[in-house]
Amino acid sequence: MTEESTALTGREPPPVRDWLAHELDGTVFDPVLSELMSEGPLTRIRLPHGEGWAWLATRYEDVRTITNDPRFSRAEVVGRQVTRLAPHFKPRPGSLAFADQPDHNRLRRAVAGAFTVSAMKRLRPRAQRILDPLVEELVRQGPPADLIERVLEPFPLRVVSEVMGVPADDREQVHGWTRQIISTSGGAQAAERAKAGMYGWITEAIRARRGSAGEDVLSLLGAAVGRGEISEEEAVGLAGPLQIGGEAVTHNCGQMLFLLLTRPGLFRLLQSSRGTPESWDTALDELLRWIPHRTAVGLARVALQDVELHGLCIRAGDAVHVSYLAANRDPEVFPGPDLIDVGRDPNPHLSFGNGPHHCTGAVLARLQLELLLHTLLDRLPGLRLDVPAERVPWRRQTMIRGPQALPVTWG
Template sequence: MTQAQADTAVKVPEHPSPRAAGCPFDPPPALQALQADAPVSRVRIWDGSTPWLITRHDHVRALLGDPRISSDATQPGFPHRSAGGKANDVSRRTFLTMDDPEHARQRRMVTAPFAVKKMEALRPSIQKIVDDLIDAMLAGPKPVDLVEALALPVPSLVICELLGVPYADHDLFQRNTRVIVRRHSTAEEVVAASDELTDYLDRLLTTKLARPGEDLLSTLATERVATGQMSQREAAQMGVLLLGAGHETTANMIALGTLALLQNPDQLALLRESEDPKVVASAVEELLRYLNITHSGRRRVALEDIEIDGRTIRAGDGVIFANDIANRDPEAFPEPDRLDLTRDARRHVAFGFGVHQCLGQPLARVELQVVYSTLYKRIPTLALATDLDRIEFKHDGIVYGVYELPVTW
């Protein structure tokens, strides 16, 4: 009997598994059990395949940095998130699902605009966006849905400005992004949503080629498409990736982070009362560790046999890195289930690790620092306007968060 047959001869747990009732901020109990007892183990996913699930923090970092682990979503054995995700991954390749050297070549085309210094230079304009939105909240009726009033507009306005996408079209890209990130969307629904977004970005690129501006899409049009380094369709697909990732993840983090802080008033007080930017920056890292909204894991496939924790991951085996439970590993973070804004959480893997770690993390950090350092000071009596058990969480999404967050003051 082969190792794979032996692994699947016993009961293989289904993945993803449900969170515990009443514990919306914690990873599923099944992940905690696997981390303790079988940190490298097989799980069964939507298509019946049984990739490996990696749950320990040190294993996640080691393997995500290992060149024998591939991000190529066209490889046999790649553990796609869903039927819709598979259709999208295979038909629309971006640097997220490529290996070096092609990954590095395409990623370099958009690395400079997201550099730390350039993102820091955006801080005043992000601060104005946040202040203006809070002004509108305070001037209007209450309670208010914080998702619609603040969490979604902040990153959407910022990424639109950065890319050169008209914010007036936000309904189009937000609606289609919701379809793409919903785990139960059909392949046809995901492909249709991706087509609409790609066509939209393609038309924008045509406009940028004729009348370039001071934005990232104009740079792609004039420096990459016009010179033949990439096709216009490839540039449009890259634009879809940047537009979706640039608003969806941060929006969920703003809302879910606020809810977590409201449930931990002692930690909220630390953040609200501090004037130290280092305290705010540290708080952002801890919230990223504690919540880890990319709760579907990083997906990879092994190119060669790899020995780890006494197990052999064979070439062609799918591998899922459960970064949510890795960020709750007690070997890496003492008392991991406690939200502690004074903790040094910088080694978290919320943004991944290795050459594929999140390109937009400098932007996300600045946005979160501005929101978290402003909202609770300007509205010190901010409170949840409903019961926690009445809030609908995004259990069905590849990005975790809340659909609405009713707040008052």
């Protein structure tokens, strides 16, 4: 991409801004992203890895437009080193995240049955049975305790492994692989070793379940391969990101609890909202909108043809990033966007994405967050931090933000 390729008549393209994605403590909103939002609806960025620069859209309506527009392709990203946060980038063929229509719908259908609202309703009591012993053991041993280590990390691992169909004996190994894959530490070699281990395991699991009538994801994929609806390579590419998705619940819930434990007024408001399901849902939506759940931006798209936006021309071949975090703070859609309003309604946040690539496991993630918050607030009266807020350690060199540990006491 060249400077000459970006301008539409009479308008200079914005300068390319280096975004180094500094390590941030707590739930502070990224100051670089704030500046980019103030500079205009469409800016240009260069992230620490990859090549060249990319457009960045931060306004809510622009983010919705781009993520729904077939002129912006995820599939075209494969094989290119688009500027990005992750040091390693090697998408697997068949990955849902890098599929365009009609392949995207064909692939998604293979696992859709495991993530329907009705499937989540059936899962809910099983998930509660997974959570209860973790919290009971926490209560039995008494305070203080690290909620990340004791509950927020093992619970999503076990629930996602249940949905995926991972045998109990293999779950810790699979979890170790996912942690390394989403980390930006250790470099490309460590990530590739983890990917090789996890995807090799997934391949064998899918092969063993061809013809299966099971309802878990690996069985659904094995059956779909057996029927010739998707290839084995596609099935493996589908399963990997779904398995990794449990990590986000750990760190999103960690951020929510940190907010509640450092803002007593917010804690009281959330407690009062638990009396009615509608109020609780509204409050949870607001927490999802507000928390800065990731570092920088995620996966890019590539323009398939020239597209005009805000008097600028995104040329065919240009990389384009969108920021869901920025869209969730757009004052045109969310009045007082930096305030946490647990009664905000409507709240059309984009925390689970938008368009065809809306998170497949969104209903599952929401179910887990709700169970975690409900159960912990019920079973740990007087819950509070066991250290000053500034001493809570936060994750470093990672794409998903959240506390590394959450030391608490109660009673």
